[in-house]
Amino acid sequence: MSFTIVPARLDQADTLRDIERAAQALFRGHPAWPSYADSPMDSQALAEAIGAGRVWVASEEGGRAVGFVGVAIEDGEVGIAEIDVLPSHGRRGIGAALLEHACAWAAESGYPSVVLGTLSDVPWNAPFYARHGFEAIDPEQYTPALAEHHAHDRERGFPMHLRVFMRRRLRAEPDGWTRWPAPAKLNLFLRITGRRADGYHELQTVFRLLDWGDELRLRVREDGAVRRLTDVPGVPERDDLVVRAASLLREYTGVAQGAEIELEKRIPMGGGLGGGSSDAATVLVALNHLWRAGLDEDALAELGRRLGADVPVFVRGRSAWAEGVGERLTPLALPRRHYVVLDPQEHVPTTALFQAPELTRNAPPATISSFVSGETTENAFTPVVRARHSRVAAALDWLGRHGAARLSGSGGCVFLELRTLEQAQAIAARCPPAFAAHVAIGVAVSPLYGALGRHGGSASP
Numbered sequence: 001m002s003f004t005i006v007p008a009r010l011d012q013a014d015t016l017r018d019i020e021r022a023a024q025a026l027f028r029g030h031p032a033w034p035s036y037a038d039s040p041m042d043s044q045a046l047a048e049a050i051g052a053g054r055v056w057v058a059s060e061e062g063g064r065a066v067g068f069v070g071v072a073i074e075d076g077e078v079g080i081a082e083i084d085v086l087p088s089h090g091r092r093g094i095g096a097a098l099l100e101h102a103c104a105w106a107a108e109s110g111y112p113s114v115v116l117g118t119l120s121d122v123p124w125n126a127p128f129y130a131r132h133g134f135e136a137i138d139p140e141q142y143t144p145a146l147a148e149h150h151a152h153d154r155e156r157g158f159p160m161h162l163r164v165f166m167r168r169r170l171r172a173e174p175d176g177w178t179r180w181p182a183p184a185k186l187n188l189f190l191r192i193t194g195r196r197a198d199g200y201h202e203l204q205t206v207f208r209l210l211d212w213g214d215e216l217r218l219r220v221r222e223d224g225a226v227r228r229l230t231d232v233p234g235v236p237e238r239d240d241l242v243v244r245a246a247s248l249l250r251e252y253t254g255v256a257q258g259a260e261i262e263l264e265k266r267i268p269m270g271g272g273l274g275g276g277s278s279d280a281a282t283v284l285v286a287l288n289h290l291w292r293a294g295l296d297e298d299a300l301a302e303l304g305r306r307l308g309a310d311v312p313v314f315v316r317g318r319s320a321w322a323e324g325v326g327e328r329l330t331p332l333a334l335p336r337r338h339y340v341v342l343d344p345q346e347h348v349p350t351t352a353l354f355q356a357p358e359l360t361r362n363a364p365p366a367t368i369s370s371f372v373s374g375e376t377t378e379n380a381f382t383p384v385v386r387a388r389h390s391r392v393a394a395a396l397d398w399l400g401r402h403g404a405a406r407l408s409g410s411g412g413c414v415f416l417e418l419r420t421l422e423q424a425q426a427i428a429a430r431c432p433p434a435f436a437a438h439v440a441i442g443v444a445v446s447p448l449y450g451a452l453g454r455h456g457g458s459a460s461p
């Protein structure tokens with residue numbers, strides 16, 4: 001029997017919980033059984049991990065999920081949060097393949113190690129992980145996250161004499177692939193203050209970067225070719241901003257190398273979350289590093305601006321106040337906030353909206369202080385998009401029942417800002433099936449720079 005390992009889909013969450021339950025049943029009679037049975041995976045946390053691309057399933061031919069692995073980042077290393085295989089499918093190498101998949105993901109992402117908690121006396125636990133290069137961690141050496149897991153296990157009545165935390169040190173992937181995040185953005189407000197001679201609009205906005213987004217895999221090619229290996233519906237290879245970014249960087253720097261690019265798209269395209277722009281910025285920053293092209297941030301941001309108005313903020317990697325067409329940036333320290341982002345799954349064309357006669361394009365300039373005080377939160381596109389796109393209007397209305405819902409960029413995604421993760425999760429959990437909901441945290445510094453640091457570059461923009 002053959003199987004494949006692919007990112008989990010949200011509609012598989014219940015199946016994964018069933019697999020967990022079936023796998024745990026093997027522990028019946030073991031002293032760990034009561035605490036396992038008492039603490040199944042939290043469904044909202046599982047949905048978020050799937051949405052973040054941190055869960056992979058092993059599927060049989062025909063698509064049935066028979067096992068899965070989920071990871072979380074803790075203290076700068078990757079933790080195996082859960083790994084389960086249906087007992088009926090045990091002893092076929094599925095668990096080993098899932099474990100290796102998670103370790104390869106961690107190595108490509110530049111993490112130094114993978115950790116997990118397991119049972120010392122169960123043959124398919126600690127001895128299995130030891131065969132895969134994991135070593136027991138001395139309790140004296142626990143990281144804060146492991147110490148917390150340990151304390152939590154004790155509290156829930158876990159048999160602590162059998163508890164063992166293990167770590168595997170990683171080496172760079174031998175095939176040369178590296179992984180890089182491309183975060184989404186929200187526009188916390190957007191005002192159009194004028195129109196330039198070239199037809200572009202002068203605007204003011206606040207870009208809030210999120211900890212959630214697309215993921216790119218990059219590998220240097222020595223023959224100078226730039227290739228996208230992933231099909232993106234509606235975007236031919238040569239038009240893809242990732243290919244255009246790589247080609248522009250090559251031409252500008254005269255670097256002889258090329259690149260292979262794979263894309264894991266999660267950010268809805270044309271959703272006002274800046275997905276294509278962020279992908280392009282990630283390619284610029286990552287290939288500048290991998291090709292040792294040596295451009296500084298200003299030069300990369302300028303190349304980014306040639307690709308699109310939203311690219312520079314992702315290159316600079318800080319949530320910011322923006323003016324001009326979005327390239328004049330002032331980093332902004334924003335309070336820690338959580339967001340529910342709804343995708344109404346309706347494509348909203350940016351160019352047509354900028355051309356809409358009813359768009360207010362001569363607003364008086366706002367000030368940073370009027371934004372910080374909470375006075376300025378409007379988005380100039382909202383009335384235009386509401387009138388033209390009924391699904392976006394419905395998403396604004398639904399989310400608006402829970403607070404001050406806003407449009408991001410030219411839409412169609414809409415969002416609500418919340419103080420706590422729990423508030424955001426509770427709203428996302430009630431989201432009608434017509435919209436896709438994501439929960440994300442606003443970040444001061446882009447996760448792209450964390451990845452650059454892990455890959456040996458500078459971790460701060």
Ligand SMILES: C[C@@](CO)(OP(=O)(O)O)[C@H](O)COP(=O)(O)OP(=O)(O)OC[C@H]1O[C@@H](n2ccc(N)nc2=O)[C@H](O)[C@@H]1O
Binds near residue numbers: 190326350408
């Ligand atoms: C509205 C915003 C707000 O962040 O975001 P999105 O909704 O696209 O995410 C941006 O200004 C969009 O930036 P971006 O999507 O990079 O735009 P570009 O590719 O440069 O331009 C697409 C088209 O939009 C129009 N455009 C764009 C930016 C701008 N300041 N004035 C414009 O008039 C132009 O007609 C241009 O041809």
Ligand SMILES: Nc1ncnc2c1ncn2[C@@H]1O[C@H](COP(=O)(O)OP(=O)(O)O)[C@@H](O)[C@H]1O
Binds near residue numbers: 240267269273
């Ligand atoms: N790598 C890419 N990802 C997404 N869109 C891309 C990409 N390359 C080119 N595009 C084009 O850019 C358009 C805008 O995409 P995107 O940046 O995701 O949305 P928005 O500008 O609304 O925030 C897409 O509709 C698509 O035609």
